[in-house]
Amino acid sequence: MKGKLNVEELVAKYLLGDITAPERKQLEDWTKSSPERKEFFNRLCTNIAFRERYEAYSHINSHLAWKRFKKKYCPSIISTYLKYAAILVIPILIITGGWYFSTSPQVETLNNFTLGDAIQPGIPKATLILAENNKQSLTPTYPIPVKVNHSTTAIAQNGTLIYPTTPNINDTLLTKQNETIENNTLTTEQGNEFRVTFEDGTTVHLNYNTEIRYPVKFSKTKRIVYLKGEAYFKIAKDSRPFYVITDQGTIKQYGTEFNVNTFIPERIEVALVKGSISIVSKESAQEQFIKPGQLAHIEQNGNNVSIYDVDLTPYVAWNEGRLIFENRTLENIVEILEHWYNVNISFGTPELKQLRFTGNMDRYATITPILKAIARTTNLQINIKDREILITDN
Numbered sequence: 001m002k003g004k005l006n007v008e009e010l011v012a013k014y015l016l017g018d019i020t021a022p023e024r025k026q027l028e029d030w031t032k033s034s035p036e037r038k039e040f041f042n043r044l045c046t047n048i049a050f051r052e053r054y055e056a057y058s059h060i061n062s063h064l065a066w067k068r069f070k071k072k073y074c075p076s077i078i079s080t081y082l083k084y085a086a087i088l089v090i091p092i093l094i095i096t097g098g099w100y101f102s103t104s105p106q107v108e109t110l111n112n113f114t115l116g117d118a119i120q121p122g123i124p125k126a127t128l129i130l131a132e133n134n135k136q137s138l139t140p141t142y143p144i145p146v147k148v149n150h151s152t153t154a155i156a157q158n159g160t161l162i163y164p165t166t167p168n169i170n171d172t173l174l175t176k177q178n179e180t181i182e183n184n185t186l187t188t189e190q191g192n193e194f195r196v197t198f199e200d201g202t203t204v205h206l207n208y209n210t211e212i213r214y215p216v217k218f219s220k221t222k223r224i225v226y227l228k229g230e231a232y233f234k235i236a237k238d239s240r241p242f243y244v245i246t247d248q249g250t251i252k253q254y255g256t257e258f259n260v261n262t263f264i265p266e267r268i269e270v271a272l273v274k275g276s277i278s279i280v281s282k283e284s285a286q287e288q289f290i291k292p293g294q295l296a297h298i299e300q301n302g303n304n305v306s307i308y309d310v311d312l313t314p315y316v317a318w319n320e321g322r323l324i325f326e327n328r329t330l331e332n333i334v335e336i337l338e339h340w341y342n343v344n345i346s347f348g349t350p351e352l353k354q355l356r357f358t359g360n361m362d363r364y365a366t367i368t369p370i371l372k373a374i375a376r377t378t379n380l381q382i383n384i385k386d387r388e389i390l391i392t393d394n
Contacts, residue, residue, distance in 0.1 A: 010023055010026060010027040010030070011027070014027060115384040115385075116366055116367045116368035116371050116372075116384055117366045117368050118366075119341050119343055119366055119367040119368075119384075119387065120341070120366060121340060121341060121363060121364050121365065121366070121367075122191045122192055122193050122208055122340050122341070122342070123139075123140065123191070123192060123193075124139070124140040124158075124159025124160075124192070124193055124194050124195070125137070125138065125139050125140070125188070125189075125192040125193075125194065126138045126161070126186050126187060126188050126192060126194035126206065127186070127187045127188075127189075128146065128148070128156075128161065128184060128185070128186055129184065129185040129186075129187065130148060130149070130184060131149065131182060131183075138156045138161060138194065140157075140158055140159040141156075141157075143155050143156070143157040144156045144157070146161065148163070148184055148216050149182050149216050152164065152216050152217070159193070159194055159195055160194070160195040160196065160197060160203075161186065161194070161195070161196045161197070162196075162197045163196075163197060163198055163199040163216065164199060165199060165200075165201060166199040166200075166217050181215045181219070182215060182216045182217075183213055183214065183215055183216070184213070184214060184215075184216055185211060185212070185213045185214075186206065186211070186212050186214075187210070187211045187212075188206050188207070188208055188209065188210050188211075188229070189208065189209060190208055190209055190338075190339050190342050191208060191339070191340065191341065191342030192208055193205070193206060193207055193208060194206050196212070196214075198214060198218070198223075198236075199216070199217055199218065200218055200223060200236045200238055200240075201236035202223070202233065202234065202235050202236045202242065203233075203234045203236075204225075204231050204232070204233050204234075205231060205232040205319050206229065206230075206231050207229060207230035207231065207232075207318060208229075208339045208340060209229050209263075209339060210227070210228065210229025210230055210231055211227070211228045211229055212225055212226065212227050212228075212229075212231060213225065213226040214226070218240065219240075220240075221240060222240050222241055222242075222243065223238065223240050223241070223242040223243065224242075224243045224245060225242075225243070225244055225245070226244075226245045226246075227244050227245070227246055227260055227262065228246070228247070228262055229262060229263065230259070230260065230261040230262065230263055230318075231259070231260055232257075232258075232259045232316065232318075232319040233253070233256075233257065233258055233259070233260070234257050235253045235255065235256050235257070235275070237255055241253065241254070244260055246260065246262050246268055246298070247262065247268075247282070248262075248267075248268050248281065248282050248298045248299075248300055249268065249279055249280055249281040249282050249298040249305070250279070250280045251270055251277055251278075251279055252277060252278045252279075252280070252287065253275065253276070253277045254275060254276040254277065254278070255275045255276065256272065256273075256274055256275025256276055256277050257272075257273040257274040257275060258270060258271060258272045258273055258274075258275075258277055259271040259273070259312075259315055259316045259319065261315070265300075266299070266300055267297045267298060267299050267300055268297070268298040268300075269295060269296070269297060269298075269315065270290070270295070270296040270298070271294075271295050271296075271310075271312045271315040271316055272290050272291065272292050272293070272294055272295075272296075272312075273292060273312060273316060274292055275292070276289065276290075276291070277289070277290060278290075279296050279298060279305050281298055281299075281304065281305050284305075288305045288307065290307050293309060293310070293312060294307055294308065294309055294310070295307070295308045295310045295312065295315060296308075311326075314326050317360075317363075318363060321362065321363045321364055322360060322361065322362065322363055323336065323340075323359075323360075323361045323362075323363045323370075324359070324360045324361075325357055325358060325359045325360075326358050327356050327357075327358055328356065328357060328358075329353060329354055329355065329356055330347075330352060330353055330354070330355040330356070330357065330374070330391075331347075331353035331354070333357060333359075334347075334353075334391075337367065337370070340363070341367050342387065343367070343387045343388070343389055344387060344388050344389065345389040345390075345391065346388075346389070346390050346391070347390075347391050347392070348381075348390065348391065348392030348393055349392070349393060352380065352391060352392075352393065355378060357374075357377075359373065367389075371384075371389070374391070379394055380392065380393060380394065381393070381394050
């Protein structure tokens with residue numbers, strides 16, 4: 001047991017930057033003793049979110065910092081395998097627990113994990129709805145011209161619909177055409193995602209089950225889109241303000257990068273990564289500004305806006321190809337997996353839905369790694385048949 005504690009202290013000192021030369025040699029010898037240890041240590045040290053959180057707890061010394069960090073983010077390593085205190089970590093973010101995962105012999109709780117390899121993640125696919133409800137399916141193939149109206153042809157390629165750039169000029173005829181607002185609608189279904197680049201250069205990444213309605217050309221004075229679902233916005237710099245209108249409120253940007261999620265039944269979440277935005281709830285005319293690193297909730301009951309300082313990583317990771325869960329219930333995780341992998345997941349008993357996990361997985365991998373981790377961590381039984389997955393107690 002003491003050996004493990006020494007390793008923890010060495011890693012803690014390394015992360016804090018106060019490790020001595022002899023201690024560094026000890027740590028190097030430990031990591032070089034097996035490929036698994038070396039890979040684990042490298043992944044740990046390259047995880048930016050882990051390092052930032054750890055450093056936030058480095059108040060007195062390395063050992064105390066590690067104890068405080070572990071208490072908050074890694075509750076009871078001893079309870080790793082106790083199903084009601086389970087922690088799912090992919091890649092592993094805790095020293096002892098991670099090493100335990102890497103070295104301990106595991107008894108597979110099911111013999112059909114390989115069936116999960118056939119369950120692939122979502123693909124870039126969308127439906128473009130043009131004037132008079134004409135529809136066109138968009139898939140990630142070679143560049144395809146898309147006639148979006150009588151005068152504009154976009155290009156669909158590599159999972160992105162790209163509109164031709166249009167300068168914001170003072171041409172009277174163009175202004176009238178813009179103000180007429182010829183709208184397009186881009187929609188994704190379960191197991192799909194897609195991107196769109198508007199004529200002003202703004203890019204939007206649509207998650208699954210999402211709809212965005214927008215003009216082929218923005219008006220001379222403002223840029224407005226309508227969103228249902230989840231999308232990540234990178235707004236192009238422009239003198240015209242950009243508005244994202246949802247059922248519960250409006251997001252107004254002032255040069256920014258942000259995520260909007262309308263999936264949650266009781267509220268809409270807006271996560272600001274860069275720049276500045278304001279939010280106006282449906283029943284209010286007052287703008288409330290949020291800063292980078294803040295999360296805003298637009299409540300559906302009463303339309304109040306609440307603002308929180310949070311780690312935005314779990315809220316925007318999907319845009320970067322990761323699925324990150326922090327203390328989320330298995331029920332919530334399963335809902336995301338169902339939509340992204342286009343599967344049906346059910347539970348043997350309702351109590352299993354309330355298990356909580358923290359994890360980090362590759363959004364573009366098969367479903368197998370996360371199912372394995374759930375089974376091993378909680379000792380649950382997982383059975384796969386086609387696209388039906390059943391999670392039961394052993």
